[in-house]
Amino acid sequence: LxxxxxxxxxxxxEAAAAAVASEPRILEELHKxxxxxSPECRRRSLSNLFSQSQRLIxxxxxxxxxxxxCQHQVPLATPENIAGESLVVKAKVEPSKRKRKAEIDNExxxxxxANPQSNGCYYSAQVALGSLRLLSRSDRDLPRVKAFHAVLxxxxxxxxxxxxxxxxxxLQFRSAVEGALLSHDVDARALGLRFYxxxxxxxxxxxxxxxxxNFANEADFQMGVSAFQRLEAARGQGRSQVRGxxxxxxxxxxxxxxxxxxxxxxxxxxxxLEAACSPLQVEAxxxxxxxxxxxxxxxxxxxxxxxxxxxxxxxxxxxxxxxxKKAPVSLSRQERAVRRLLxxxxxxxxxxxxxxxxxxxxSKVRLLMKPECSTVPRQTLKNKT
Numbered sequence: 100l101x102x103x104x105x106x107x108x109x110x111x112x113e114a115a116a117a118a119v120a121s122e123p124r125i126l127e128e129l130h131k132x133x134x135x136x137s138p139e140c141r142r143r144s145l146s147n148l149f150s151q152s153q154r155l156i157x158x159x160x161x162x163x164x165x166x167x168x169c170q171h172q173v174p175l176a177t178p179e180n181i182a183g184e185s186l187v188v189k190a191k192v193e194p195s196k197r198k199r200k201a202e203i204d205n206e207x208x209x210x211x212x213a214n215p216q217s218n219g220c221y222y223s224a225q226v227a228l229g230s231l232r233l234l235s236r237s238d239r240d241l242p243r244v245k246a247f248h249a250v251l252x253x254x255x256x257x258x259x260x261x262x263x264x265x266x267x268x269x270l271q272f273r274s275a276v277e278g279a280l281l282s283h284d285v286d287a288r289a290l291g292l293r294f295y296x297x298x299x300x301x302x303x304x305x306x307x308x309x310x311x312x313n314f315a316n317e318a319d320f321q322m323g324v325s326a327f328q329r330l331e332a333a334r335g336q337g338r339s340q341v342r343g344x345x346x347x348x349x350x351x352x353x354x355x356x357x358x359x360x361x362x363x364x365x366x367x368x369x370x371x372l373e374a375a376c377s378p379l380q381v382e383a384x385x386x387x388x389x390x391x392x393x394x395x396x397x398x399x400x401x402x403x404x405x406x407x408x409x410x411x412x413x414x415x416x417x418x419x420x421x422x423x424k425k426a427p428v429s430l431s432r433q434e435r436a437v438r439r440l441l442x443x444x445x446x447x448x449x450x451x452x453x454x455x456x457x458x459x460x461x462s463k464v465r466l467l468m469k470p471e472c473s474t475v476p477r478q479t480l481k482n483k484t
Contacts, residue, residue, distance in 0.1 A: 121483040125444050126160045129437060136433050144437050146420075153444065195237070198353045207422070210248050213239075218445055224248035226255045230334070231327055234311060236291025247290055253279035276314060287315045296327050298334050300363055302395025307367055312376050328369040333359075333366040353396070360392055 133141050145154060207222075214221045216235060222244040224235040233254060235247035257275035261268060281286060293311040300307060309330075311324025364385050370455060371381045430438065 119332060125156060125440055125447075129157060129440055130161060130164065132433050132436055132440075140431065140434065144434055148434070148438055148441055153441065208245075208248075210252070215269055224251050226251040227297075228255055228258055230296055230331060232295050232297050234291075234293045234295070246285075250279055250283045250285060250290060253282065268328065270323075272324065273320075277388050294323055294327075296323075296330050298330060299336065300360060300388065300392065302392040302399070304391055307384070307388065309370060312374075322374060326374070329370060330363075333363040356396075364388065 128154040133144065136144065149157070185202045210224055210226055212223050213371055214223065219239050221237040222240055222241050223237040224244055224247045226233045233251045235244065235251060238244050238247075254275050256274065257278060261271050272442070274294065278288070280292075292314040294314065295311045297306045299305070307330075309323075309326055312326075368381055368385060372378060375390070
């Protein structure tokens with residue numbers, strides 16, 4: 100089992116396995132005695148009396164014994180057994196729209212999205228640049244959408260390495276888009292170029308998304324760039340505070356994280372209301388996000404507490420083991436029988452190990468003597484001639 104996964108353990112258990120093979124009744128007697136013990140006594144015997152190699156061999160024997168017992172207990176399928184069973188024929192269920200969309204998306208190259216409708220399947224291109232998403236318009240012509248995707252990838256290449264917090268991001272974004280449109284000889288309106296912000300806050304199950312902003316509309320473009328920069332700045336403050344359960348060890352850290360997340364929610368609310376989104380939908384989304392973050396924080400603190408308890412339990416178990424080794428051991432009758440069998444097993448293991456070493460030494464001697472033996476007949480033949 101574990102020894103088969105570890106070559107070092109295989110080498111360590113080779114002599115023990117050879118010893119058991121010479122007298123297999125040792126494992127049967129050990130299994131019988133251990134089955135009669137109480138769980139606590141069995142656990143103590145396995146941890147204190149057995150070595151690692153002996154535990155692995157005994158584990159393999161027990162599993163093989165159980166597998167053989169299960170094979171004997173499986174009933175055969177007879178006509179009498181089958182006659183009473185009711186045959187249930189499952190009706191074919193048509194795949195849902197979401198499943199059909201997933202199947203089509205798997206066949207498409209990366210960056211293309213399918214939207215199956217009753218009048219056909221519409222395709223669109225989308226490219227991610229950090230938390231910024233670039234979108235094209237939907238079309239049923241797949242080669243045209245692939246051309247749209249090439250334009251978006253050109254924009255992505257020109258904007259790679261830029262940061263949303265930079266003051267000249269608007270100028271860089273505009274120049275990258277205009278350069279890509281000029282090189283591909285396409286218009287922003289014909290491309291249907293839009294962009295939106297999608298970021299996943301701490302402890303949220305799904306990301307926060309803004310509405311799409313149109314690049315061809317100057318006011319919409321200014322609003323989208325401003326929303327992107329403000330949300331990125333608010334997100335960076337909250338992300339820097341959380342770096343795992345250890346970062347929330349103190350109450351001050353927890354309060355700092357809560358303040359950063361509250362600021363992110365406030366910025367998102369302002370951005371969405373400025374973009375003329377429905378206040379009811381925005382508040383419902385923020386209420387769900389708040390609940391997710393509270394439950395996520397509780398889960399992280401619970402994991403931190405469980406990890407601390409496990410460390411304490413390991414320390415206590417180690418102290419108990421050390422104390423048990425130092426204290427005088429009083430073995431029961433069954434434990435003494437197990438110890439006698441293990442001593443017998445150990446003696447057989449030593450003899451098997453010596454036999455293996457003797458065979459290896461003899462094989463080395465044969466290899467060393469083989470060239471000399473091959474040259475002797477040639478010398479004798481020369482002397483005779």
